[in-house]
Amino acid sequence: MSRSERVETQVGGRRLSLSHLDKVLFPATGFTKGQLIDYYVRIAPVMLPHVIDRPVTFRRYPDGVEAKSFFEKHVPSHAPGWVRTVEVPSTSSRGDGSDVEHPLICDLPSLVWAANLAVIEFHVPLWRVGRRRKLPAPPDQMVFDLDPGPGASIVECCRVAQWIADALDEGSEPLAKTSGSKGLQLYVPLVGHPTWERIRNRAHDLAVQLERDHPELVVSTMTKAVRKDKVFIDWSQNSASKTTVAAYSVRARLEPTVSTPVDWDEVAACEASGDPDDLRFTTGEVLTRVEERGDLFGPLDP
Numbered sequence: 001m002s003r004s005e006r007v008e009t010q011v012g013g014r015r016l017s018l019s020h021l022d023k024v025l026f027p028a029t030g031f032t033k034g035q036l037i038d039y040y041v042r043i044a045p046v047m048l049p050h051v052i053d054r055p056v057t058f059r060r061y062p063d064g065v066e067a068k069s070f071f072e073k074h075v076p077s078h079a080p081g082w083v084r085t086v087e088v089p090s091t092s093s094r095g096d097g098s099d100v101e102h103p104l105i106c107d108l109p110s111l112v113w114a115a116n117l118a119v120i121e122f123h124v125p126l127w128r129v130g131r132r133r134k135l136p137a138p139p140d141q142m143v144f145d146l147d148p149g150p151g152a153s154i155v156e157c158c159r160v161a162q163w164i165a166d167a168l169d170e171g172s173e174p175l176a177k178t179s180g181s182k183g184l185q186l187y188v189p190l191v192g193h194p195t196w197e198r199i200r201n202r203a204h205d206l207a208v209q210l211e212r213d214h215p216e217l218v219v220s221t222m223t224k225a226v227r228k229d230k231v232f233i234d235w236s237q238n239s240a241s242k243t244t245v246a247a248y249s250v251r252a253r254l255e256p257t258v259s260t261p262v263d264w265d266e267v268a269a270c271e272a273s274g275d276p277d278d279l280r281f282t283t284g285e286v287l288t289r290v291e292e293r294g295d296l297f298g299p300l301d302p
Contacts (some may be wrong), residue, residue: 006018021034029254039283052105087101119273120256126143138196140190143203146160146231153276155183158271162264162267163218206233207235210233247300250283
């Protein structure tokens with residue numbers, strides 16, 4: 001690697017060596033790794049509160065979104081010593097009881113370090129490490145991941161999202177964000193110390209209820225054959241071992257779209273207009289939204 005391909009810089013008091021900043025990661029738009037890093041630097045003030053102390057799973061695209069990618073749970077061996085990590089019991093089917101040393105993205109230098117590895121997507125669980133000795137910890141959020149089947153889109157997800165919001169217990173105020181891909185995700189902040197079994201059963205029961213009430217649009221089972229023109233309410237994400245894409249994470253689509261918090265007026269407006277593009281946001285649009293409106297997901301991780 002020539003010297004011109006590497007840039008030495010200081011981020012938050014940490015020395016970082018950034019490489020191949022002109023590498024195109026999104027060929028359809030010419031969006032480069034340098035632009036990806038710049039986005040994460042600028043979005044960090046609102047993104048970090050939603051990933052701090054949550055063991056991160058990276059999805060890396062070293063040669064761009066049109067090439068091979070891989071998920072990475074283990075912290076890379078070449079990670080700087082100042083990147084925080086946590087050992088979480090493995091959920092591998094091997095059942096060998098080994099731990100996975102996950103990275104924790106708790107500050108700007110760590111976020112920039114990850115983006116420099118061509119980490120386009122950041123996925124986090126519904127629990128935080130905190131000071132607990134036994135991991136995984138109890139959930140602090142519940143999620144409904146709405147996945148449109150063939151023939152459906154985020155428009156239908158918006159309709160289902162409003163049914164979920166109406167069906168939730170009083171005081172359970174869900175917050176919505178786009179997946180940055182095809183669907184919509186609803187998060188409910190949890191109080192007290194609910195168990196994983198309790199929130200998973202609660203999410204499952206609500207999904208089954210809505211499927212019974214709206215069989216023309218809702219499915220609660222994972223069978224792909226029954227999803228045509230319908231929305232799958234993925235209640236199974238409420239598991240200590242599962243992760244969901246983080247708020248403000250870029251997604252590896254044709255363009256650099258973002259998992260974007262939205263308000264309920266926008267959800268209703270998209271359902272009314274029938275236009276999926278109403279809830280499709282790229283990096284530049286998200287930065288403008290945050291500048292004008294702040295973090296719509298703020299109440300989830302105050």
